[in-house]
Amino acid sequence: MSKIRRYSIGTFMDTGAVISKLPKETGEIPYLKRIQRMELKKSDKEPQEEMVQRDEMVYHLSFQDRIYGLGENVRGINKRGWLYESNCTDDPNHTESKHSLYGAHNFFVVDGRETFGVFLDYPGKLILDMGYGQMDEIRIVPQDWNLDVYILEGGSILEIVKSFRKLIGRSYIPPKWAFGYGQSRWGYQSAAEIREVVKGYRENGIPLDAVYLDIDYMEGFKDFTIDKERFPDFPKFAEEMRKEHIHLVPIIDAGVKIEEGYEVYEEGKKNGYFCKDQEGKEFVGAVWPGKVHFPDVLNKEARKWFGQKYQGLLEQGIEGFWNDMNEPAIFYSEKNLEQVLKKIKSMKSRNMDMWEVFAFRDIVNGLANNPKDYSSFYHEIEGKKICHDKVHNLYGFGMTRAAGEAFEELEPEKRILLFSRASYIGMHRYGGVWMGDNQSWWSHLLLNLKMLPSLNMCGFLYTGADLGGFGSDVTEDLLLRWLALGIFTPLMRNHSALGTREQECYRFTQTEVFRNLIGIRYGLMPYLYSEYMKAALKDEMLFMPLAFVYPEDAHAREVEDQLLVGESIMIAPVYTQNAGGRYVYLPEPMKLVRLKDMEHIETEVLEQGHYYIEISLEEVVFFIRPGKIVPYTKAEQYVKEIPAEELRLMHFEAEGLEYELYQDDGFEKDYENPEHFKRLGVK
Ligand code: MIG
Numbered sequence: 001m002s003k004i005r006r007y008s009i010g011t012f013m014d015t016g017a018v019i020s021k022l023p024k025e026t027g028e029i030p031y032l033k034r035i036q037r038m039e040l041k042k043s044d045k046e047p048q049e050e051m052v053q054r055d056e057m058v059y060h061l062s063f064q065d066r067i068y069g070l071g072e073n074v075r076g077i078n079k080r081g082w083l084y085e086s087n088c089t090d091d092p093n094h095t096e097s098k099h100s101l102y103g104a105h106n107f108f109v110v111d112g113r114e115t116f117g118v119f120l121d122y123p124g125k126l127i128l129d130m131g132y133g134q135m136d137e138i139r140i141v142p143q144d145w146n147l148d149v150y151i152l153e154g155g156s157i158l159e160i161v162k163s164f165r166k167l168i169g170r171s172y173i174p175p176k177w178a179f180g181y182g183q184s185r186w187g188y189q190s191a192a193e194i195r196e197v198v199k200g201y202r203e204n205g206i207p208l209d210a211v212y213l214d215i216d217y218m219e220g221f222k223d224f225t226i227d228k229e230r231f232p233d234f235p236k237f238a239e240e241m242r243k244e245h246i247h248l249v250p251i252i253d254a255g256v257k258i259e260e261g262y263e264v265y266e267e268g269k270k271n272g273y274f275c276k277d278q279e280g281k282e283f284v285g286a287v288w289p290g291k292v293h294f295p296d297v298l299n300k301e302a303r304k305w306f307g308q309k310y311q312g313l314l315e316q317g318i319e320g321f322w323n324d325m326n327e328p329a330i331f332y333s334e335k336n337l338e339q340v341l342k343k344i345k346s347m348k349s350r351n352m353d354m355w356e357v358f359a360f361r362d363i364v365n366g367l368a369n370n371p372k373d374y375s376s377f378y379h380e381i382e383g384k385k386i387c388h389d390k391v392h393n394l395y396g397f398g399m400t401r402a403a404g405e406a407f408e409e410l411e412p413e414k415r416i417l418l419f420s421r422a423s424y425i426g427m428h429r430y431g432g433v434w435m436g437d438n439q440s441w442w443s444h445l446l447l448n449l450k451m452l453p454s455l456n457m458c459g460f461l462y463t464g465a466d467l468g469g470f471g472s473d474v475t476e477d478l479l480l481r482w483l484a485l486g487i488f489t490p491l492m493r494n495h496s497a498l499g500t501r502e503q504e505c506y507r508f509t510q511t512e513v514f515r516n517l518i519g520i521r522y523g524l525m526p527y528l529y530s531e532y533m534k535a536a537l538k539d540e541m542l543f544m545p546l547a548f549v550y551p552e553d554a555h556a557r558e559v560e561d562q563l564l565v566g567e568s569i570m571i572a573p574v575y576t577q578n579a580g581g582r583y584v585y586l587p588e589p590m591k592l593v594r595l596k597d598m599e600h601i602e603t604e605v606l607e608q609g610h611y612y613i614e615i616s617l618e619e620v621v622f623f624i625r626p627g628k629i630v631p632y633t634k635a636e637q638y639v640k641e642i643p644a645e646e647l648r649l650m651h652f653e654a655e656g657l658e659y660e661l662y663q664d665d666g667f668e669k670d671y672e673n674p675e676h677f678k679r680l681g682v683k
Pocket residue numbers: 185186214215251324325421436437495496497
């Protein structure tokens with residue numbers, strides 16, 4: 001176990017990230033030096049430059065230091081060499097140039113000359129300069145100095161992570177069906193259209209457990225409503241789907257439509273549950289339905305109220321949800337829009353030069369997710385009025401917590417699927433995250449892989465990317481390759497944006513290959529589910545960089561495109577178009593496993609070293625570590641059908657092997673019941 005110390009600076013607000021309240025240490029914070037620096041502040045608008053004093057925490061990096069963590073983010077597994085900003089942001093362009101995505105995950109581990117972990121429990125915007133400004137310096141700059149700093153030291157990276165995970169509490173556990181394959185698309189308009197999707201899968205024998213409902217199912221994009229014309233008799237439809245072993249998973253958005261007579265709006269308004277502006281009036285933003293209010297999910301009563309709203313859908317047969325737009329995303333605010341329209345009207349010139357065009361564009365583009373808007377509304381937290389920008393990164397957490405806490409009350413015996421787009425550490429106890437609006441790009445397949453271990457470090461185990469890519473048009477080979485990675489991610493969901501090429505598997509030519517690939521997910525379920533459950537129950541990582549497991553191996557430390565999945569498997573997916581295979585590094589002897597489906601499995605033992613491995617589009621390849629076992633079964637059409645009994649074992653050539661299998665009914669919560677743990681052995 002690693003030692004954890006807590007240091008408080010200023011007045012700390014309880015964010016809900018940690019579950020055990022450590023006593024506060026006094027004295028200097030180890031590793032991080034508090035310094036003040038004079039800096040030249042340049043501004044595009046003012047001609048004079050100005051010297052300003054910056055207060056920051058600094059760590060001096062040595063040449064060999066690597067930095068891991070920061071959860072959902074762009075760039076590498078090793079985060080060194082870029083400036084990150086914790087600031088939950090709705091940004092659908094996950095390019096290397098970005099500094100933040102949807103999550104704010106302020107935990108990282110430095111490994112090299114010294115090995116230690118840092119967690120900054122801070123709900124506002126935070127700069128985490130990981131050797132960008134200066135290559136040999138970590139620089140941490142919060143907006144203000146009210147935060148808790150946790151320092152973890154002693155032991156390996158994996159031990160530090162485990163200690164951190166104990167501090168923040170057990171990761172969310174979904175129902176077992178949520179490990180099945182799910183199909184989603186923004187634009188499924190009606191029950192009839194969803195029936196077609198299910199038919200497409202079932203008729204082609206491609207396994208399927210869930211279909212996701214995007215905003216199209218709602219009436220006028222109003223939360224907790226269902227459009228009666230396009231989804232007549234919804235409970236009956238949900239029942240019909242359940243008979244086909246399909247779970248419907250509706251989306252819930254953060255913004256509540258302003259509309260007289262709409263129950264959620266009326267109740268929220270009457271009870272003062274929405275975020276308010278400076279004058280105490282409900283803040284008006286706009287999202288899908290036009291103008292909305294944001295429920296104050298950081299306020300206990302409002303959170304409770306919003307959570308209870310999920311009940312209506314639960315009663316209609318729904319067992320899972322995805323929470324979206326909860327950074328919260330704001331298309332525009334009422335106030336800012338008025339100002340912008342005025343400005344545009346006053347722009348006399350009908351012959352704009354370049355500068356005017358730029359200014360015009362900036363005004364219009366600046367409408368969305370504007371920092372001024374985020375600093376113009378307030379939460380009421382334990383009797384105190386707190387400006388949103390101070391606690392911005394807690395909003396998605398609050399919304400998901402609302403649902404999670406409500407489910408504990410409404411369905412105490414049952415696991416409900418829940419994942420969110422925005423998040424903060426602590427939210428991992430209530431739900432998972434999906435990686436947001438990626439693109440149908442090969443580079444995003446690799447980004448998907450890289451985010452997995454970083455998210456696991458921060459407690460997020462139930463996660464996955466939009467397989468095939470959300471924006472842009474997918475190609476058949478990209479989808480196949482992406483699924484070959486998705487087989488291993490707990491959330492295995494194909495999702496795409498309105499207006500992009502349709503990407504349901506049965507729409508492509510090689511339906512048999514899709515059937516086989518997704519079938520492999522179901523065949524490997526005994527292993528994948530066991531590893532997930534053990535990781536959650538023991539506060540361990542499911543996806544590990546090679547650097548964590550083979551810290552002495554200089555090659556392994558630099559591998560950024562292979563991962564260990566649980567105790568037995570290493571994966572090395574193909575992420576290049578038109579490639580017939582890829583280079584793979586084996587840090588120790590391993591058994592290569594090549595599957596076309598669960599009946600055609602070839603294996604070969606390879607020595608430690610570098611290899612070029614051919615992997616065709618029809619195949620899944622992974623590696624088994626020495627002394628390890630992978631239990632598997634046959635492929636099925638849905639999770640419920642997976643047999644508990646007929647287990648087979650793949651293993652590295654050796655004797656006296658053991659494996660701890662985890663098996664339960666997949667929906668109850670008696671996780672620790674010893675009957676769920678079984679010992680499998682090879683003699
Ligand atoms: O800004 O509901 O990330 O998965 O399909 C778009 C429509 C709003 C963003 C989500 C995406 C979802 C989409 N939503």
